[in-house]
Amino acid sequence: MDRAELANVLRAARARIFPEEVGLSGGRRRRVAGLRREEVAQLAGLSVDYVVRLEQGRAPRPSTQVLTALTQALRLDRDERDQVFRLAGSAPPLAGRIEMSVRPSVLRLLQRMTDLPALVLSAKGDVLEQNLMARALIGDLSCWPRGERNLFWQRFIGSGDTRVVLTPEEAESTEQHAVGSLRTALSRYPSDPDVRGLIDELMAGSPRFQSMWQQGTSTTWRASRKTFDHPTLGLLVLDCDTLLLPDTDQSMIVYSAAAGTREASALDMLRVVGTERMTTP
Structure with a gap:
């Protein structure tokens, strides 16, 4: 598991999603580009603390279920999703699995x-x-x-x-x-x-x-x-x-x-x- 690079990829993916794309308000007082960590956690069904630790390179190896939820929440395409799986030390979803990422x-x-x-x-x-x-x-x-x-x-x-x-x-x-x-x-x-x-x-x-x-x-x-x-x-x-x-x-x-x-x-x-x-x- 490459924790540092995984953290970089997750932070970059979060920063490029506009809140309006996922039905959230951009608001006038947002201090970060893209989504907040709390919003990613809500979309992925994860705890905020776990998302924070992943982005800081301190989290234990995430399960396949967590990676699937996270890559869906971040709206990663298939290649980006596979990269996240590999950085996390897991094999990407195999052919023959139901596609859960929207193009x-x-x-x-x-x-x-x-x-x-x-x-x-x-x-x-x-x-x-x-x-x-x-x-x-x-x-x-x-x-x-x-x-x-x-x-x-x-x-x-x-x-x-x-x-x-x-x-x-x-x-x-x-x-x-x-x-x-x-x-x-x-x-x-x-x-x-x-x-x-x-x-x-x-x-x-x-x-x-x-x-x-x-x-x-x-x-x-x-x-x-x-x-x-x-x-x-x-x-x-x-x-x-x-x-x-x-x-x-x-x-x-x-x-x-x-x-x-x-x-x-x-x-x-x-x-x-x-x-x-x-x-x-």
Whole structure:
């Protein structure tokens, strides 16, 4: 482990991220370029003290899970991520593992979508990124503990509180889609321990998931409509479309409304009011 060089790389990566890129306020009193250590710790689900020690070259060798969380929080591309793993004395993620880093060009696209809520999911349902509009619509999911930032885990074990209102039929379809997506992920990434670990956790913690998995119940994802119960704007019925990113097996979920509808007006209001609230210190 090259502690000194790892510290240099981590500090440089933190300094080049604008707070607005991750849904934080730049503010007027910031004394550092880029993100604060506290903000990196929050995004990565780590303690501030550990991030400080890593940047000072005093930390013990980080685990693979910590390195994955840290490189995601710092928005490193694949080559930069692999460099961090090597400096930390660990082998980079092997081929056959689910990609958890979002490509910089996709991040730019997400940031440019200022009028529509959008988020990026991994092949096994992890929420990797949200734009400001998505945070304003469904809440900042980065506040969930890192191990719980998975829509399928939330569906069967967690609170599932993304402000989505489901009829019994919609809940059934959503659960079938979750099971089908995890079956697909397992078939494509049989050597990925994280997807197997997620399935094992759901099998142990959710009788509903266990029953559906054993029955072979599943379905593919289709374009749909979602109803959100926003605390300020009330019930919003939005179109929900999935854009596939085939090279990383990730997907971008985009919510929209037809022009002239109440929902379109609500999204306009959300862009003005909601995103301001999300970036207010």
